[in-house]
Amino acid sequence: MAAYDTIVVGLGAAGATAAGTLARGGRRVLALEAAARAGGRVRTERCGDGVVELGAEWIQGTHPSRVYDLAVQNNISVGTQNLDYDVFRSDGTQKDLELIDELMKFYYDVVAQKSDKNESVGAFVTKKFKKYLAEKHPDLFRDEEFVENFLEYMNIIENNTVASHDWDDITAKGDFECIDGDQFASWHRHGYKTFFEILLNTYNNGPGLPTLDIKFNTEVTSISWPRVGTGDVVVTCRGGEQYTAPNVIVTVSLGVLKDRHTTLFSPPLPEEKIEAINMISMGLLDKIVLSFDKPWWSRNMAFYWTVEDKKKLPEEDKWLGKIVQASTPLGSNNTITLWTYGEVAKLVETLPEEVVKTKVVELLQRFMGANVTVPQPTGMLRSTWYSNPYTRGSVSYNNLQMPQHPHIRETLGSPLLDAAGTPRVLFAGEATERTRYGTVHGASDTGYRAADMLLKSSNI
CATH class of the missing domain: 1.10.10 (Arc Repressor Mutant, subunit A)
Known part of the structure; x- marks a missing residue:
């Protein structure tokens, strides 16, 4: 087996940043990704006449942001999405x-x-x-x-x-911080996937990084680490493969940690980290993307349901009353994105595709009124972040417990040290970022933080 300095579990924004940073620093790195692609909760797909984002949509601020900086450094233009909207009522009136x-x-x-x-x-x-x-x-x-x-x-x-x-x-006393600059900057037709291509040196047919090995479709099932002694961390995968290294960076989502931390780590996680996993909330935001032959709308749409119309919805269609927004992505001219959340999103993930498509078209026609005919879509994509076993949700948010525990995200992100004080299991991901959680740049910063800790350590 190849000898690795570090194993990175997950190739979302945190994992790809950590793996790329370590490999560029001369370390031999193995990245294990359960899915068939890099990106995690960023997912760019071809749709309509361009690309759409089923996960993270925007570069939320430009300074300080390694996401924005990498775009600029690679001469990639970043567009600004106009989120002005037209308001429509469910009774079709003005x-x-x-x-x-x-x-x-x-x-x-x-x-x-x-x-x-x-x-x-x-x-x-x-x-x-x-x-x-x-x-x-x-x-x-x-x-x-x-x-x-x-x-x-x-x-x-x-x-x-x-x-x-x-x-x-949600607490109104949150400590989330927006960074400076445009909050709705977009990779537009490049797609957010470009960020990961740059991190992993595959942009414009780049050759990758010579000291970084990546294994896709490789789900990690256990991470065993030594509290005492000089042995390696042993990472076991679903197919029985085992890989070893002096340390591992775990970048799986908070949703996955909630689901599997009891079986994933040996020895079990310390109580304070389990408390952090249980306390921080994992949210869910899904998208339904429809493509058409050509655009029949002028800009983003806001849907206002009247009391009467909501009451008239059949029980099986109540979820439609929770859809109130449709945005027009910059990456494709002939697609629109409708947004769902929480329990409604969980339900929509389970509905047959044809049912979702038919009902959403009916919803659009209702709001457009008699003067606009909504054509049949040429295609539909939808996200399934909750039912996806490798995400189990979208992003974390600060609930009402969090202000009493202001350092709980740092606790989640703190490394597990052996008896000699050497970091063996490190954690990264948006949920471990105190003030920029829920963002790609926040997640990327935590991946860099973990990699930098190892690069500065004399023990690897």
Whole structure:
């Protein structure tokens, strides 16, 4: 067997960054990836007349960002996605569209703020929203049904942003930090996959990295590491293959850790790390992408369900009432992306493809009204991040417990040391990043952090 300095488990943003950094530093690295591709929860697919993203969509900020920097360094143009939207009502009318647009702009302003106490985003926004209505639209403030319906609408928008299950589960006292620059920069027709091609030196038919071996379709089932002594870490795979190295960097998702940490590690993880795995929430955000012969829309769409129309939905179609957004990706001119989250996304993952396609087209036709005919799609793609055993969700978010445990993400990301104080099992991934969790650049930073720790160590 080849002698490796480090084994990297998972080739998402953290794993690919760690593997590439170590290999460029002269270390011999083995990367084990359960899927058939690099990227993890970034997944670029051909669709329509270009490419679409089934996972991470945007470069969320430009400075400091190794994602953006690598694009610039490789002379790759980065586009800016315009997220202005047209509002449509479920009854096909144009009633109150300016009002809905006004209230949504108010929501976006409020949700960007942070509370000085540990309350849910739902409670924080509701309080400010009702005050705004009482001052600006007193008649609406007295319309309890309207207020309740619009609060639910904002709840769905928030979950589509954070990948949460409900805005009452998210703390408004979070420590998430946006980095400077465009929050909706896009790889457009290059696709987010280009980031991984650059990291692994395969961009523009590059030869890869000479000291990096990559094995796809190789699921890791156990990681055994020595607390005492000088033995190697032993990594066992589903097919029975075993690989050894002085250390391993584990970059699997929080969802996978929640599912499998009890069987994945030997000896078992320490209690404080198990507590971190259990405490941090793993969210779910899925996409339904439809392609058409040609675009029949003008820009992004926001769907406002009236109270009456939601009540009329048959029980088996209630999930449609939770779809309130369709965006137009920069990588393809003739596709649109509809967003689902939480329990609704879990349900949609289980529905037959033809059912999803038919119902979503009916939804679009409902909102477009009688003056627009929605044609039949030429194709459909959808993500399945929850049912995928190698992800078990999309990204982590900060729930109401987190402010009382401000260092819990660092605990999740802390390495396991042997008796001599040498790092044997290191952890990386977006869930281990304290302030930039849920982002590709945050995940990449944690991969670099782990690699840098090993490069600076004299014990490897």
